[in-house]
Amino acid sequence: MRVPTRSTTAFVPRTPRLTEVRTRPDPRPTGRVGAVPAVRGTPLRVKSAVKYSGRSDSLRVAATATDAPLGVFKLEYDISKDDATKSADWNEPVIVAVSGAAGQISNHLLFKIASGEVYGQDQPVALRLLGSENSREALEGVAMELEDSLFPLLREVSIGIDPMDVFVDADWALLIGAKPRGPGMERADLLEMNGAIFVGQGKALNEVAKPTCKVCVVGNPCNTNALICMENAPNLDRKNFHALTRLDENRAKCQLALKAGVFYETVTNVTIWGNHSTTQVPDFVNAQIGGEKAMEVIDDSEWLEADFTPAIQTRGGLLIKKWGRSSAASTAVSIADAIKSLVTPTPEGDWFSSAVCTDGNPYGIEEGIVFSMPCRSTGDGSYEIVEGLEINDWLRERIKKSEDELTKEAECVSHLTGKLGGACELMGAEADTMLPGEV
Numbered sequence: 001m002r003v004p005t006r007s008t009t010a011f012v013p014r015t016p017r018l019t020e021v022r023t024r025p026d027p028r029p030t031g032r033v034g035a036v037p038a039v040r041g042t043p044l045r046v047k048s049a050v051k052y053s054g055r056s057d058s059l060r061v062a063a064t065a066t067d068a069p070l071g072v073f074k075l076e077y078d079i080s081k082d083d084a085t086k087s088a089d090w091n092e093p094v095i096v097a098v099s100g101a102a103g104q105i106s107n108h109l110l111f112k113i114a115s116g117e118v119y120g121q122d123q124p125v126a127l128r129l130l131g132s133e134n135s136r137e138a139l140e141g142v143a144m145e146l147e148d149s150l151f152p153l154l155r156e157v158s159i160g161i162d163p164m165d166v167f168v169d170a171d172w173a174l175l176i177g178a179k180p181r182g183p184g185m186e187r188a189d190l191l192e193m194n195g196a197i198f199v200g201q202g203k204a205l206n207e208v209a210k211p212t213c214k215v216c217v218v219g220n221p222c223n224t225n226a227l228i229c230m231e232n233a234p235n236l237d238r239k240n241f242h243a244l245t246r247l248d249e250n251r252a253k254c255q256l257a258l259k260a261g262v263f264y265e266t267v268t269n270v271t272i273w274g275n276h277s278t279t280q281v282p283d284f285v286n287a288q289i290g291g292e293k294a295m296e297v298i299d300d301s302e303w304l305e306a307d308f309t310p311a312i313q314t315r316g317g318l319l320i321k322k323w324g325r326s327s328a329a330s331t332a333v334s335i336a337d338a339i340k341s342l343v344t345p346t347p348e349g350d351w352f353s354s355a356v357c358t359d360g361n362p363y364g365i366e367e368g369i370v371f372s373m374p375c376r377s378t379g380d381g382s383y384e385i386v387e388g389l390e391i392n393d394w395l396r397e398r399i400k401k402s403e404d405e406l407t408k409e410a411e412c413v414s415h416l417t418g419k420l421g422g423a424c425e426l427m428g429a430e431a432d433t434m435l436p437g438e439v
């Protein structure tokens with residue numbers, strides 16, 4: 001077994017300083033990578049002559065496996081020895097592009113992904129980090145910390161500020177970078193500010209990501225941003241787009257467990273319907289606690305309707321009041337949960353919530369929007385919407401409100417796309433400079 005010389009990431013800054021290349025020998029003993037059988041002797045496959053040709057003011061990187069190192073971080077693996085040393089159960093690295101990579105959510109998430117917690121302990125990972133012009137130094141810092149963590153499954157870290165570079169061949173795109181809301185703002189207030197980012201990122205995914213790429217939109221208003229992204233990426237299946245409502249599901253599970261005096265694990269079958277906004281509907285009608293109907297276990301419909309429901313709908317806003325910024329750690333946990341739900345089979349009889357495209361949905365929700373519904377997966381990255389949940393009048397009335405809100409937002413999208421399309425690169429470059437914690 002052979003472990004290659006190790007240094008990560010192709011990133012060539014434009015300033016003269018950037019030609020000061022730092023490469024470092026692999027400090028790890030040869031046997032270390034072998035601690036994970038599936039990746040034994042399997043160094044990263046660096047594509048030769050990969051060109052990261054940045055647009056206008058973007059990074060310009062020309063990295064080859066044999067070139068003199070150009071970047072602050074530069075991979076130097078001996079590819080020719082790679083094939084011979086692969087073990088039979090070697091998995092190709094999953095390429096995960098993350099926007100807003102220098103922000104606080106990413107700072108939690110990236111380390112979970114690199115550790116193997118998300119895609120599995122036998123799945124090597126290549127991380128592609130997207131930031132903004134203003135966050136270059138911070139991105140380098142993130143990459144350095146990832147390097148210093150010596151994750152055996154982390155086979156590549158690269159950083160960039162142009163989605164056309166960073167999304168190349170992506171298997172997953174986790175779109176976190178966006179201007180977050182501050183105290184007193186609703187998520188929809190961000191639509192105009194953030195919509196343009198998702199036009200540009202959708203177009204980039206369309207052009208350079210794998211057509212099978214799964215996209216999880218976290219930047220708010222995430223449902224409509226996912227819609228914008230999806231509409232701009234016709235080469236990708238519409239079923240591949242998700243907006244994150246797993247955080248709301250987790251919040252709902254926690255509150256139901258606390259009320260019932262049980263541990264979280266016993267709460268299952270929780271659906272978040274609709275928009276990741278104050279119109280979302282956390283479904284206590286179909287939820288279960290210990291295999292029983294949650295409504296029967298809790299037996300307090302007034303609490304469920306008048307306390308529990310608004311508590312979940314407004315929890316993000318309450319956190320912003322307390323923290324002075326939006327949730328980060330729990331959001332990262334829920335992104336990890338959302339991915340795990342797609343790459344592992346859903347337990348029999350259960351489901352998870354994700355906001356997905358409503359085309360052909362079994363609940364009569366307006367088509368062509370991104371709406372949170374109950375989903376199941378066989379673990380291959382795809383999902384199906386779970387049919388047959390009981391929708392009583394209380395739920396129906398509230399689900400309709402969320403549907404109306406999203407339909408209205410969708411009506412703005414074509415207008416926004418036309419109005420901001422030309423400006424989207426500029427906005428995309430600027431907006432994630434305002435990520436939570438990224439100053």
Ligand code: LMR
Binds near residue numbers: 247327
């Ligand atoms: C959350 O739910 O905590 C985040 O989406 C932040 C926000 O704007 O509420």
